[in-house]
Structure formats: C-alpha cells, structure tokens
Amino acid sequence: MASNASHAADVTLSKPIRCIVKLGGAAITCKNELEKINEENLQVVSSQLRQVMISSGKVVGMDWSKRPGSSEIYCDIDGLEDQESVDSNKFIVVHGAGSFGHFQASKSGVHKGGLEQPLVRAGFVATRISVSTLNLEIVRALAREGIPSIAMPPFSCGWSTSGRNIAAADMSVVTKTIESGFIPVLHGDAVVDDLQGCTILSGDVIIRHLAAHMKPEYVVFLTDVFGVYDRPPTEPNAILLREIAVGEDGNWSVTKPTLEDMNKQVEITVAAHDTTGGMVTKISEAAMIAKLGIDVYIVKAATTHSLKALGGELRENIPDDWLGTVVRLSNRKVQ
Amino acid sequence: MASNASHAADVTLSKPIRCIVKLGGAAITCKNELEKINEENLQVVSSQLRQVMISSGKVVGMDWSKRPGSSEIYCDIDGLEDQESVDSNKFIVVHGAGSFGHFQASKSGVHKGGLEQPLVRAGFVATRISVSTLNLEIVRALAREGIPSIAMPPFSCGWSTSGRNIAAADMSVVTKTIESGFIPVLHGDAVVDDLQGCTILSGDVIIRHLAAHMKPEYVVFLTDVFGVYDRPPTEPNAILLREIAVGEDGNWSVTKPTLEDMNKQVEITVAAHDTTGGMVTKISEAAMIAKLGIDVYIVKAATTHSLKALGGELRENIPDDWLGTVVRLSNRKVQ
Numbered sequence: 249m250a251s252n253a254s255h256a257a258d259v260t261l262s263k264p265i266r267c268i269v270k271l272g273g274a275a276i277t278c279k280n281e282l283e284k285i286n287e288e289n290l291q292v293v294s295s296q297l298r299q300v301m302i303s304s305g306k307v308v309g310m311d312w313s314k315r316p317g318s319s320e321i322y323c324d325i326d327g328l329e330d331q332e333s334v335d336s337n338k339f340i341v342v343h344g345a346g347s348f349g350h351f352q353a354s355k356s357g358v359h360k361g362g363l364e365q366p367l368v369r370a371g372f373v374a375t376r377i378s379v380s381t382l383n384l385e386i387v388r389a390l391a392r393e394g395i396p397s398i399a400m401p402p403f404s405c406g407w408s409t410s411g412r413n414i415a416a417a418d419m420s421v422v423t424k425t426i427e428s429g430f431i432p433v434l435h436g437d438a439v440v441d442d443l444q445g446c447t448i449l450s451g452d453v454i455i456r457h458l459a460a461h462m463k464p465e466y467v468v469f470l471t472d473v474f475g476v477y478d479r480p481p482t483e484p485n486a487i488l489l490r491e492i493a494v495g496e497d498g499n500w501s502v503t504k505p506t507l508e509d510m511n512k513q514v515e516i517t518v519a520a521h522d523t524t525g526g527m528v529t530k531i532s533e534a535a536m537i538a539k540l541g542i543d544v545y546i547v548k549a550a551t552t553h554s555l556k557a558l559g560g561e562l563r564e565n566i567p568d569d570w571l572g573t574v575v576r577l578s579n580r581k582v583q
Numbered sequence: 584m585a586s587n588a589s590h591a592a593d594v595t596l597s598k599p600i601r602c603i604v605k606l607g608g609a610a611i612t613c614k615n616e617l618e619k620i621n622e623e624n625l626q627v628v629s630s631q632l633r634q635v636m637i638s639s640g641k642v643v644g645m646d647w648s649k650r651p652g653s654s655e656i657y658c659d660i661d662g663l664e665d666q667e668s669v670d671s672n673k674f675i676v677v678h679g680a681g682s683f684g685h686f687q688a689s690k691s692g693v694h695k696g697g698l699e700q701p702l703v704r705a706g707f708v709a710t711r712i713s714v715s716t717l718n719l720e721i722v723r724a725l726a727r728e729g730i731p732s733i734a735m736p737p738f739s740c741g742w743s744t745s746g747r748n749i750a751a752a753d754m755s756v757v758t759k760t761i762e763s764g765f766i767p768v769l770h771g772d773a774v775v776d777d778l779q780g781c782t783i784l785s786g787d788v789i790i791r792h793l794a795a796h797m798k799p800e801y802v803v804f805l806t807d808v809f810g811v812y813d814r815p816p817t818e819p820n821a822i823l824l825r826e827i828a829v830g831e832d833g834n835w836s837v838t839k840p841t842l843e844d845m846n847k848q849v850e851i852t853v854a855a856h857d858t859t860g861g862m863v864t865k866i867s868e869a870a871m872i873a874k875l876g877i878d879v880y881i882v883k884a885a886t887t888h889s890l891k892a893l894g895g896e897l898r899e900n901i902p903d904d905w906l907g908t909v910v911r912l913s914n915r916k917v918q
Contacts, residue, residue: 329702425775
C-alpha cells in the first residue's frame with residue numbers, strides 16, 4: 249500500500265510530523281537474554297528524544313507508578329500547576345520486539361497463520377503479552393523523561409493484514425493522539441490476517457506505512473551498529489555505507505563511499521544478492537521511504553550521531569565525522 | 584447513546600455474546616494499598632472464567648513470559664500440536680481500576696479536562712500507564728488459565744467522549760477480536776473528550792455501551808461484597824437486595840425482599856435519595872442494562888455464587904441459597 253500512496257499526506261495535521269523514529273529491538277533489548285531490556289540504552293534514547301522533542305521547560309516526569317521496593321508513588325508536580333504549556337515537536341515512535349515476542353512467535357508459528365490451531369492461538373496471545381510488556385516499559389521510560397507517550401498497539405488500533413500485507417490501518421486514532429499533544433508509541437505486533445488467520449506485522453512495515461500516510465520530515469532507525477555495512481559488521485574490513493541514493497524508480501546505489509574508494513565492487517555485488525535478507529532487506533525498506541522524498545537515517549542508538557539524526561541536523565548537511573547511513577532520493581533538493 | 588440503541592444487536596456475530604463480565608476494581612485489587620493486585624482473588628476469578636468459557640480440553644497456558652526470578656520461559660505445549668480446536672463461549676471482560684489509576688487521575692484532575700495544562704497532560708499519561716499495568720496483569724492471569732485474552736484499551740480502540748458521554752466507540756475491533764476466537768479485555772481508561780479535552784471513561788459506562796450494542800445474554804458485575812445492600816454493607820442490619828425489577832420506563836423497585844419482609848420502607852426511601860452515589864448509582868447503571876432485556880447479576884467475586892452467575896445458571900431459576908442481586912426487566916419471560 250505504501251507504494252500507492254500519493255505524495256501529499258493523507259491525513260490533515262495542524263502541524264506536520266517532524267520525525268518517525270524506530271527503536272530497533274537490538275538497540276533497546278539484550279539480544280542474548282530473553283525478555284530483557286537494555287535499560288541503559290533505553291534511558292539514553294529516551295533522554296535524546298526529549299531533547300529533540302521538547303525545546304525548553306522543566307522536565308515533567310509522567311510515570312507516576314510505584315517503583316520496585318517502594319510502597320509510595322513518586323510524583324514531583326510542584327509548581328506544575330502554574331507552568332505554561334509547551335508545544336513539542338510531533339514525533340511517532342515505533343519499536344521492534346528484540347528479545348521479546350520472538351520466542352513466543354517462533355515457537356508457535358504465528359507468522360504462518362492458522363489461528364484455529366490451539367498452538368497458534370496460544371502463541372498469538374503469548375506473543376502479544378510479551379510485546380505489550382516491552383511496550384509498557386518503553387512508554388514508561390519515555391514518560392519518565394517527560395515525553396507524553398501513549399501506547400498504541402497496532403492490533404488494538406484495528407490494524408490487520410491480508411496475505412501478510414497491511415489491509416486495514418486506520419490512521420485516525422494515531423492522528424487524533426498526535427493532535428491531542430501526545431506521542432504515539434507503536435510496535436511490531438501479532439495481528440489478524442484476512443487470508444491466513446494471523447501473522448506478525450513488523451515494526452519496519454509499520455514505519456513504511458506510517459511514513460507513506462503521515463509524511464514526516466525524516467525517518468530515523470536506531471540500531472545497535474553504526475549503520476548499514478557492505479557485509480556483516482562483525483566481519484573484519486566491513487565498510488559502513490554512508491550514503492545511498494534512491495532513484496524515482498526505487499532502485500538504489502551506494503554513492504558514498506564510491507566504488508573507487510572501496511575498490512570492492514565484487515563484494516558489494518555479492519552482498520546485494522545475498523538471500524539471507526540482512527543488509528539488502530534493510531536498504532530496500534529504507535529505499536521505499538526515501539522514494540517518497542523522506543530522508544532516512546540509520547544510526548547507532550544512544551550516540552552523538554543518533555542525537556544529530558533525531559534533531560534533524562542532517563537535513564541540510566551531513567558532517568564528515570557523522571557515522572551512519574543516509575538513504576535519500578537522488579534528486580532531492582537539500583533545503 | 585445506550586438509551587437510543589435498538590433492541591436488536593448492532594453488530595453481526597456468528598454466535599451471540601454469552602456474557603459481559605465486569606471485574607470490579609475492589610474485587611481484583613487491594614483497596615488500601617496503591618497499585619497492588621489481589622492475586623488470590625484474580626486467580627480464582629480467572630479460573631472460574633475458564634470453567635464457564637471453555638467446556639473441555641487440557642488447560643493451555645498462554646502466558647509464556649519469564650516469571651520473576653527465572654531466566655527461562657515456561658511454556659508447556661507438549662501435545663498441543665495435535666489438539667483439536669475448542670470453541671469457547673463468547674465473553675467480553677471489562678475491569679475497573681481499583682487502586683490503579685485513581686491516584687494519578689485525582690492528583691491531576693483528568694476527569695475535569697484541560698489537556699493543554701501540563702499537570703493534566705502528565706496526569707493523563709500517568710493514569711494510562713497505571714491502568715495499562717493492571718490490564719497487562721489481568722490479561723496475563725487470564726492467559727495463564729488458558730483464556731485467549733487480548734488487551735483492548737478503549738483509548739487505543741479509538742473510543743472518545745464528548746461532554747463525558749461516549750461520542751465514538753467503534754465496535755468493529757471488539758467484534759473482529761471476538762470473531763477471531765479471542766476474549767477482549769477492556770478497562771476504565773483516560774480518553775480524549777471533544778469538548779473538555781479529556782476525561783475518565785469508567786468501566787461501568789463501557790459495560791453499558793457494550794451491552795447495548797453487543798446484546799449479551801447476561802451481564803455479571805463481580806464485586807467485593809455479596810451484592811447491593813439497602814445501606815453501606817459495613818453497617819449492622821444492612822440488608823442484601825436480592826431482586827430488583829425494572830420497568831420498560833427504566834424505573835426500578837426492590838421486589839425481593841419485599842418491603843413487608845423488611846419492614847423498612849423508610850430506610851429504603853432515604854437510601855434511594857442519597858446523593859453520595861453508592862447504591863443508587865449502581866442500581867441505575869444495572870437498570871439501564873436490564874431495560875434492554877438483559878439480566879444483570881451483581882455478586883461477590885471468587886465465590887460459589889459468582890461461579891453460578893458466570894455460568895448462566897441463574898437465567899432460569901435463582902436458587903434460594905444464592906447470594907447476590909439480580910436486576911431484570913419486570914416482564915421478562917424466564918426461558
């Protein structure tokens with residue numbers, strides 16, 4: 249559906265969306281431990297998001313919950329009654345599942361459908377519980393930083409698929425949430441599929457869909473590596489692809505570093521044909537967004553580089569010392 | 584809106600809804616401790632719900648999450664692949680907030696609106712976090728018992744109010760969830776209000792709205808006392824009102840015990856005019872549902888009485904030893 253979207257935003261907002269940001273599962277959870285959040289990264293990511301969303305004013309913590317080991321609720325609202333309303337930049341947050349949900353989904357095969365089977369039905373419920381647990385913790389982390397975050401589970405918003413493609417995705421709740429001054433927090437989710445019963449709707453597909461309909465100024469993918477590399481970044485000599493240009497037809501090519509710089513044409517070609525997904529899938533997803541005229545920055549979470557990307561500083565100029573991957577329309581005029 | 588609903592169900596379901604059940608906040612949380620679940624009650628309530636929803640088959644635990652203190656996920660799915668699909672009775676669960684959400688909502692005045700004020704906005708976010716925490720735990724408790732429960736927060740479903748009355752409440756997501764074989768779990772929530780910015784949508788209002796549109800066979804309110812009394816049940820000599828008849832015009836009267844039995848006409852009259860809400864509010868809410876021809880049972884959670892009510896055993900005959908309050912249309916034919 250994203251490819252059919254017209255260039256103009258489908259939804260009417262009083263002020264355009266500044267940024268859609270993906271908190272990659274690998275960046276905010278611990279890969280090697282089931283259902284464990286990377287608290288440190290999440291805290292820094294939340295703090296960076298506050299800096300770029302809310303320009304000024306006292307930080308108003310919005311998670312007034314009991315903390316572990318305490319019997320009282322911490323809620324510092326002194327002087328809040330007199331405070332002026334702060335207009336924050338409009339962001340949408342989407343997060344992946346990381347070490348949440350994957351175990352439950354793969355154990356039961358939710359992505360393959362077959363909701364009438366007891367195992368799949370149980371796995372569907374278990375997957376949703378696991379990703380909801382992560383979602384709640386992310387909403388709380390953002391709220392603690394003063395970001396008025398609101399959980400927006402795609403299933404509950406009525407999103408569904410047909411043959412694994414988005415079939416229904418009502419934007420009205422997301423739009424209304426933003427217009428009310430909140431930051432919606434969506435996530436990869438188990439959803440109902442008209443043809444196969446159920447499937448997994450990934451965070452990346454959600455981002456693409458939101459980008460096509462909400463027309464943000466730019467999109468940021470926060471990951472656990474510096475960007476997209478020409479081969480698995482764990483391999484020695486892996487080269488960070490700094491700039492990828494996307495044509496009007498959706499075809500893309502690496503424009504920085506140039507092939508001459510790298511002298512590695514063969515490897516790039518091989519990588520481009522890998523069937524494991526990895527790099528090519530990532531670039532393809534980003535290219536579909538860039539094709540709409542929306543810059544995409546793929547960058548390591550909780551670094552000075554991610555702060556620059558989130559703040560929109562890269563729209564005009566990419567500093568030489570910035571580490572990350574920019575994917576953008578080849579003929580886009582830099583503003 | 585409930586009063587305008589026609590008698591026929593607004594939504595088309597392959598099989599009618601058997602029961603809408605309210606898990607009262609007082610029944611599933613600890614009144615005197617902030618954000619504390621009454622684990623024991625919740626477990627019994629969940630077990631009773633399983634008994635009345637799922638007639639047979641092995642209990643398939645659907646909460647495959649890490650438990651506190653464990654690093655592994657418990658997931659007993661042996662033999663599940665071969666198990667036949669079990670068709671469960673269609674239920675909708677709605678829960679109150681109890682000791683969750685109230686602190687946050689009253690501290691900030693969310694019910695009074697004014698979302699542009701920093702304090703109200705923060706309180707709105709904090710309230711939603713608190714009730715979402717409770718909702719997740721209830722969904723998990725139900726899932727552990729093998730109930731395919733799905734969180735359905737009214738805000739995310741796009742429910743909103745206008746002047747504190749329900750303005751938009753799309754039933755399609757709830758219907759689709761039920762048709763897919765799941766049990767939706769809604770809850771009292773902070774929502775956007777077209778006129779005053781925001782408000783609190785109570786579980787009782789949600790129930791009334793759902794009942795009007797989904798036409799369940801009966802509605803059960805699970806509370807922490809045996810039913811509705813003629814005065815606060817903590818008072819000595821408080822009398823349990825066992826049967827309340829509702830006329831077509833919505834007026835109601837206590838039919839059991841009769842005034843002669845009680846010889847307490849004066850007190851009933853006084854109670855009926857109390858402005859504190861309490862009893863009269865409860866009965867009025869129930870009467871609006873009963874007016875639609877739907878029996879309402881108000882009963883103490885986690886008792887043999889609640890099990891009978893949930894199982895629909897009271898539709899034909901109310902045993903003399905059953906403790907609780909029945910509210911029903913005075914001319915309803917007992918089936």
